[in-house]
Amino acid sequence: MAHSSHPAGNASENDVFDLEGDTLQEECGVFGILQHKDAAALTALGLHALQHRGQEAAGIVTYDGQRFHSERRMGLVGDHYTDPQMLEKLPGDVAVGHNRYSTTGEVALRNVQPLFAELSVGGIAVAHNGNFTNALKLRREIIAKGAICQSTSDSEVVLHLIAQSKQQGSAARFVEAISHMEGGYALIAMTRTKLMGARDPFGIRPLVLGDLDGAPILASETCALDIIGAKFVRDIENGEVIVCEKQEDGTVKITSSKPFAPKPERVCLFEYVYFARPDSIVAGRSVYNVRKAMGRNLAREAQVEGDLVVPVPDGGTPAAIGYAQESGIPFELGIIRNHYVGRTFIEPSQQIRAFGVKLKHSANRGQLDGKRVILVDDSVVRGTTSTKIVQLVRDAGAREVHLVVASPKITHSDYYGIDTPDPEKLLANQYTDHDEMCKFIGCDSLQFLSVDGLYDAVGGAPRDPKNPQFTDHYFTGEYPTRLVDLEAENGPLKQQSLLREAG
Numbered sequence: 321m322a323h324s325s326h327p328a329g330n331a332s333e334n335d336v337f338d339l340e341g342d343t344l345q346e347e348c349g350v351f352g353i354l355q356h357k358d359a360a361a362l363t364a365l366g367l368h369a370l371q372h373r374g375q376e377a378a379g380i381v382t383y384d385g386q387r388f389h390s391e392r393r394m395g396l397v398g399d400h401y402t403d404p405q406m407l408e409k410l411p412g413d414v415a416v417g418h419n420r421y422s423t424t425g426e427v428a429l430r431n432v433q434p435l436f437a438e439l440s441v442g443g444i445a446v447a448h449n450g451n452f453t454n455a456l457k458l459r460r461e462i463i464a465k466g467a468i469c470q471s472t473s474d475s476e477v478v479l480h481l482i483a484q485s486k487q488q489g490s491a492a493r494f495v496e497a498i499s500h501m502e503g504g505y506a507l508i509a510m511t512r513t514k515l516m517g518a519r520d521p522f523g524i525r526p527l528v529l530g531d532l533d534g535a536p537i538l539a540s541e542t543c544a545l546d547i548i549g550a551k552f553v554r555d556i557e558n559g560e561v562i563v564c565e566k567q568e569d570g571t572v573k574i575t576s577s578k579p580f581a582p583k584p585e586r587v588c589l590f591e592y593v594y595f596a597r598p599d600s601i602v603a604g605r606s607v608y609n610v611r612k613a614m615g616r617n618l619a620r621e622a623q624v625e626g627d628l629v630v631p632v633p634d635g636g637t638p639a640a641i642g643y644a645q646e647s648g649i650p651f652e653l654g655i656i657r658n659h660y661v662g663r664t665f666i667e668p669s670q671q672i673r674a675f676g677v678k679l680k681h682s683a684n685r686g687q688l689d690g691k692r693v694i695l696v697d698d699s700v701v702r703g704t705t706s707t708k709i710v711q712l713v714r715d716a717g718a719r720e721v722h723l724v725v726a727s728p729k730i731t732h733s734d735y736y737g738i739d740t741p742d743p744e745k746l747l748a749n750q751y752t753d754h755d756e757m758c759k760f761i762g763c764d765s766l767q768f769l770s771v772d773g774l775y776d777a778v779g780g781a782p783r784d785p786k787n788p789q790f791t792d793h794y795f796t797g798e799y800p801t802r803l804v805d806l807e808a809e810n811g812p813l814k815q816q817s818l819l820r821e822a823g
């Protein structure tokens with residue numbers, strides 16, 4: 321019988337199982353491989369390359385022909401999965417892995433993925449990047465029918481729906497389960513013989529298919545393929561479900577279907593702005609080149625006079641290169657980043673987050689003293705980073721500090737797996753007056769890239785409000801899907817008013 325060493329019981333004793341209260345948002349990276357003798361080690365490497373998508377916890381599940389093995393840990397991939405003894409605990413030629421960054425402060429081990437369950441069709445592990453916008457509603461229904469939820473993760477709903485499905489076989493059950501889900505997701509699942517993947521109907525979250533010596537791989541980004549020398553085969557399309565299945569003759573059969581109502585592809589623009597790694601190719605576009613183009617467009621739009629273009633590293637660096645090239649103003653590393661501190665957002669409270677900015681960035685005084693500095697960052701969310709960095713640059717003697725931001729004003733929260741605070745905590749929501757916002761940040765001038773400038777950088781035509789080419793709700797308020805759970809919580813009026821603000 322298949323067995324799991326799934327450590328669901330390891331959660332801290334103090335954890336409160338508040339199933340109703342969790343808002344269920346996660347940023348994450350996923351990786352899966354079928355039919356490779358080094359499945360766990362390759363998955364660990366893939367997750368390491370995807371570390372930027374989630375730094376709080378990581379997990380790997382494998383199947384060795386007889387048993388499932390599951391190891392899940394809080395912390396970075398490199399903290400746990402480079403240890404040969406750990407990899408010995410994960411034998412087998414099928415593996416799925418997951419990097420997690422919860423956005424809610426709910427960091428218990430019971431939520432660390434991949435989630436695993438023994439079903440009537442055998443064991444199944446699920447790893448999910450994104451956010452289901454109707455997961456709370458579905459979970460309440462499932463619990464009302466008597467199910468026992470072990471985590472507060474929205475992904476667990478998928479496991480329950482697979483378990484409850486009357487379809488024959490795990491692939492058909494996987495499809496049926498996903499057909500109930502709304503939101504933005506890249507989902508992978510593994511059984512004893514299959515690696516399956518699905519991308520939401522709009523393709524909001526990315527998922528790619530790779531190949532290593534005939535072993536199929538599913539991963540959030542191409543950088544996870546590059547690290548192991550795997551070939552990029554193609555993007556999983558929006559609304560596509562892919563099933564890779566071991567055959568008796570030792571080959572792997574790959575089948576693809578589009579079982580859901582067709583929707584236009586609308587990749588999340590925030591993957592290009594901030595989330596994806598610059599060396600990844602997302603939906604056919606080099607993230608690095610897109611970021612440089614954002615900087616070029618920003619330079620055309622901003623027309624600020626200055627002596628130096630200085631990136632807020634690392635996020636602002638490609639855009640600053642583009643800005644400097646376009647404007648002809650010299651590029652200098654006026655801020656040095658300490659790489660041994662996690663991303664700003666990793667600290668769950670505002671107080672520690674503010675402190676974290678100082679830990680992460682220091683001024684390169686010799687470059688900044690007496691200069692008119694054009695500071696380039698990829699985005700302003702709460703304004704914490706910008707405020708601190710502008711002060712840092714001023715304290716280092718800069719004569720003027722002009723902040724140019726390589727994305728539009730973030731006025732709306734994300735509900736598809738990108739960490740954003742509640743709307744009232746977004747700086748561009750708090751300050752509708754541009755000058756007031758500038759004053760709050762403490763800069764001499766402030767400029768954001770226009771929505772059309774961003775569309776152009778990603779290779780699109782100006783935004784067509786009737787048919788936007790990308791998912792861009794954080795800038796426009798136009799959400800591509802229903803927000804079922806949010807509406808249930810806040811009522812439809814609040815959501816309508818969110819939409820009206822965008823107008």
Ligand code: AMP
Nearest residue numbers: 594635665699700701702703704705739
């Ligand atoms: P804030 O300090 O709240 O304005 O956040 C903006 C800074 O955080 C920018 O420098 C971005 O590089 C970075 N950032 C933007 N979006 C996110 C996110 N979803 N998670 C973590 N960091 C982010």
